[in-house]
Amino acid sequence: MAVYRVDISVLNDDYSGFTKLLSSHGLSLHIRIYSDNGIDNLLLDVGPSNRIIKYNSELLGLDLRDVKAVVLSHRHYDHTGGLKYVLRVNNSVGRRLTVIAHPWIFKPSITLSSGKQEFDKGIPYSYEELINLKPNLILTKSPLHVFDSTYYLGEIGNYLDLSKYKEGFYTVLDDGELVPDNLPDDTGLGIKVEGLGLVVLSGCSHSGIVNIVKQASEIFKENVYAIVGGLHMLKYSEEDIRESIKLLEDLGVTNLYVGHCTGFKAEKILSEEFRDNFYKIHTGFKITLKSR
Numbered sequence: 660m661a662v663y664r665v666d667i668s669v670l671n672d673d674y675s676g677f678t679k680l681l682s683s684h685g686l687s688l689h690i691r692i693y694s695d696n697g698i699d700n701l702l703l704d705v706g707p708s709n710r711i712i713k714y715n716s717e718l719l720g721l722d723l724r725d726v727k728a729v730v731l732s733h734r735h736y737d738h739t740g741g742l743k744y745v746l747r748v749n750n751s752v753g754r755r756l757t758v759i760a761h762p763w764i765f766k767p768s769i770t771l772s773s774g775k776q777e778f779d780k781g782i783p784y785s786y787e788e789l790i791n792l793k794p795n796l797i798l799t800k801s802p803l804h805v806f807d808s809t810y811y812l813g814e815i816g817n818y819l820d821l822s823k824y825k826e827g828f829y830t831v832l833d834d835g836e837l838v839p840d841n842l843p844d845d846t847g848l849g850i851k852v853e854g855l856g857l858v859v860l861s862g863c864s865h866s867g868i869v870n871i872v873k874q875a876s877e878i879f880k881e882n883v884y885a886i887v888g889g890l891h892m893l894k895y896s897e898e899d900i901r902e903s904i905k906l907l908e909d910l911g912v913t914n915l916y917v918g919h920c921t922g923f924k925a926e927k928i929l930s931e932e933f934r935d936n937f938y939k940i941h942t943g944f945k946i947t948l949k950s951r
Contacts (some may be wrong), residue, residue: 661853664693664949667860667887669940670715670744671741676941680718681711685737686862686889686919689721692850698939701728701805703848703888705741713743714877715942723748727811730811731760731866732862732888733845734768739782746792759803759811761844763830768840783839800843802878808851810878814843818873819906825865825893826834830944842866847888849875850854854950856884863920864891866892869906882911883946887940890929893922900925904932914949916940 668689675682689705692699702723716723723745731740742758749756768781784795790796797803818854822841830840845865850858859875861868868890872883887905892900915933917926918940930937938944 660695660807662692662850663951664947665852665858666691666693667720667916667943667948668682668719668944669918669944670702670719671711671938672944674941674944675941676756676917676943678941678943680942682710682942683707685740687738687741688727688860689716689918690848690850690860690885692806692809693913696807699723699727699806699823701730702726702745703730703860704738705745706728707737707743709741715746719943723750723814724754726756728757728759728767728805730805731764733761733865734764734766734782734785735755735844735863738862739764739784739882742782742789743784743792745791746794750792750888750924753794755793758795758807759797759799761814761846762798763844764798766833766844769829769837770827770829771829775827778883786846788890805848808891809913811916812846812849812871812874812878815846815870815874817870819903820866820871821867821870821899824891838922839888847875848869849879850878851881852884852950855948857881858885858887858948859883861888861890867903868892869930871902872907872910872912876910883907884911885916886912887915887946890917890921890925891905892925893920895922895925897924897928899926900928904929916944916946
């Protein structure tokens, strides 16, 4: 069935704007999808903590008992930390919440770079802790149909090689060996909105926003109308930012709603290029994309 409207509320971003909401490094998007079949609610990521997701959802009047699925864009704590709260809220009404993620969601995530060492950057819960909360856990590398005209994008192809921006990330193999981590679990969501085109939602874009958008375009065979989320360009050179802009425009992108890890330099260049179609999101920011 055709999707004719999508409402997006930012439950957490690094910046809270002129609101009374809580903010912390991370991202969570509440997405309401209107189709001829009715209304479906889901979350892309759950921010860094249970406290933030609880407080902000209540203040924004968003009942997380109405959420039918949570999609985790990748395993970093700032996108997975609020998962226990969302599961408990759904358990309170006897519902097993569907959680969709890459099979690497529970792998250790470590950052080792000059001046920065983080040994616990991954999801802050063990597999056993979450299974005790009885989620309907779906782990897949492949694209997955979630709701009407809505897809989890799966493991992202490397159409544009930006692997140099993944240096310093490590994981641990099953035999205990520490190895470089190219973050294969980083992905996003695609929603086809009738009369507009594709809306691509990304948590952090470690895979490269161009790669994520390209994959969404190939799954749906459509150009991309809008991008919402974090673009992880904070370490990009100006040359790579401008190349990414050109490639995004070639894929049809005309509207950007970005924040979290995009970075000031990139936001400045993106805002100059996309002008009135550039929006800096913040906690509490609301977006409505509709054709009727």
